[in-house]
Amino acid sequence: MGFGQGLSGLKSAAQKLDVIGNNIANSNTVGFKASSVSFADVYASSRIGLGTQVAAINQDFTVGNLSVTGGQFDVAIDGPNGMFRVEDQSGAVLYTRNGQFAPNKDGYLVNAQGQYLTGYIWDSVAESYSTEPERIRLPMGNIAPKATGTGSGVEARAMNLDARAEVPEVDDFDPANPKSYNMAVPLTVYDSLGRENRLTQYFVKDSDNNWTVHYQLGDDPVSVTHQLKFTNDGKIDPTTSITRELTFTVGGGADPIVTTFNYDDATQFGGNYVYEFVQDGYATGEYASLGISADGTMMANYTNGQMSEIGYIVLADFANLQGLSPVGGNAWTQTADSGAPLLSRPGFNGMSKLMSQALEESNVDISTELVNMIITQRTYQANAQSITTQSEMMQNLLNIR
Numbered sequence: 001m002g003f004g005q006g007l008s009g010l011k012s013a014a015q016k017l018d019v020i021g022n023n024i025a026n027s028n029t030v031g032f033k034a035s036s037v038s039f040a041d042v043y044a045s046s047r048i049g050l051g052t053q054v055a056a057i058n059q060d061f062t063v064g065n066l067s068v069t070g071g072q073f074d075v076a077i078d079g080p081n082g083m084f085r086v087e088d089q090s091g092a093v094l095y096t097r098n099g100q101f102a103p104n105k106d107g108y109l110v111n112a113q114g115q116y117l118t119g120y121i122w123d124s125v126a127e128s129y130s131t132e133p134e135r136i137r138l139p140m141g142n143i144a145p146k147a148t149g150t151g152s153g154v155e156a157r158a159m160n161l162d163a164r165a166e167v168p169e170v171d172d173f174d175p176a177n178p179k180s181y182n183m184a185v186p187l188t189v190y191d192s193l194g195r196e197n198r199l200t201q202y203f204v205k206d207s208d209n210n211w212t213v214h215y216q217l218g219d220d221p222v223s224v225t226h227q228l229k230f231t232n233d234g235k236i237d238p239t240t241s242i243t244r245e246l247t248f249t250v251g252g253g254a255d256p257i258v259t260t261f262n263y264d265d266a267t268q269f270g271g272n273y274v275y276e277f278v279q280d281g282y283a284t285g286e287y288a289s290l291g292i293s294a295d296g297t298m299m300a301n302y303t304n305g306q307m308s309e310i311g312y313i314v315l316a317d318f319a320n321l322q323g324l325s326p327v328g329g330n331a332w333t334q335t336a337d338s339g340a341p342l343l344s345r346p347g348f349n350g351m352s353k354l355m356s357q358a359l360e361e362s363n364v365d366i367s368t369e370l371v372n373m374i375i376t377q378r379t380y381q382a383n384a385q386s387i388t389t390q391s392e393m394m395q396n397l398l399n400i401r
Contacts, residue, residue, distance in 0.1 A: 008051030009383030031098030032362040064363035075099040076360040079352025082315030086115035094331040107138045113329040121311040145194025148281030149259025158276035190281035191254035217248040230268040292356040296346040316341035
């Protein structure tokens with residue numbers, strides 16, 4: 001008569017209770033995945049089993065509830081496929097579902113364990129992403145200014161010159177005399193140093209369907225004009241020049257402002273003056289916040305209203321998630337059983353998308369764990385009773401004379 005079966009049952013039940021206790025303890029741990037125990041019987045050349053053993057500790061990688069936090073650096077994986085790729089101080093690669101990140105003193109996004117979030121970084125000069133995942137770093141300085149005219153220039157996206165207008169009373173145009181022009185449109189443009197400059201367009205009706213535009217930068221004398229001609233239906237005449245490239249000298253160490261004016265959408269209807277001019281320049285701006293889209297794209301927002309792409313967060317997936325080795329801190333490492341990671345952009349190649357300003361809660365079901373705890377307690381008591389019964393039977397055997 002042996003006690004091995006009962007002892008193995010006690011040991012296995014105790015291990016399962018440890019797993020249940022660990023699940024309950026981490027019920028509020030962000031990104032935590034609950035574990036379960038798989039048992040196997042033990043035989044050794046006998047029809048009578050020798051008890052039980054723990055065959056495996058399996059982790060449940062189902063998705064936990066997503067909770068909105070409002071934190072600009074919080075991000076959750078909205079689906080079962082994918083894990084964040086992080087690096088520790090030594091460069092070792094780990095994988096996690098915990099999306100709680102924050103910038104460290106050097107501007108790198110790290111989690112509570114100091115592990116660096118990685119992704120593919122955008123190179124604005126080469127206009128391409130890095131070929132290998134790199135640590136993601138927030139912008140440290142101001143965004144460079146952009147001079148007006150380096151892109152689309154100045155565009156009249158909505159402008160109507162009143163066809164009912166009369167030719168001005170004063171023949172000689174003078175920006176100081178409102179009677180010498182019909183409409184003045186002020187516009188802020190930027191030089192190569194990001195300084196604001198006031199540019200004013202003065203529209204003068206010469207005759208039916210014909211207008212002259214005068215340009216003035218600051219208080220400089222007006223020396224350049226442009227002719228606008230409209231057809232009988234009030235639209236800009238496509239046979240005439242609807243664009244004009246102008247050069248303005250600004251001084252102060254800045255390059256001249258060279259920009260194109262585009263009046264392609266201008267009209268001349270019998271209605272009020274309407275104008276909406278847009279220009280492509282802007283001043284320098286300080287980093288203000290970070291935005292993360294569903295496909296992992298990270299955009300830096302600046303105080304001047306501009307945005308600049310940093311790169312995108314990379315996700316990793318494995319053929320066998322159960323083969324990953326947990327190392328604590330809500331992280332796993334790759335093993336031979338898990339296989340090599342598949343790296344991809346969120347939302348592509350089967351990867352789940354991201355949800356910004358949200359976190360994935362633990363997938364532990366407290367009700368299920370409490371029920372399992374009661375069952376495991378009864379199993380432990382039954383195995384203990386089995387040992388007690390065998391001990392009593394052994395004592396009776398020893399008492400036979």
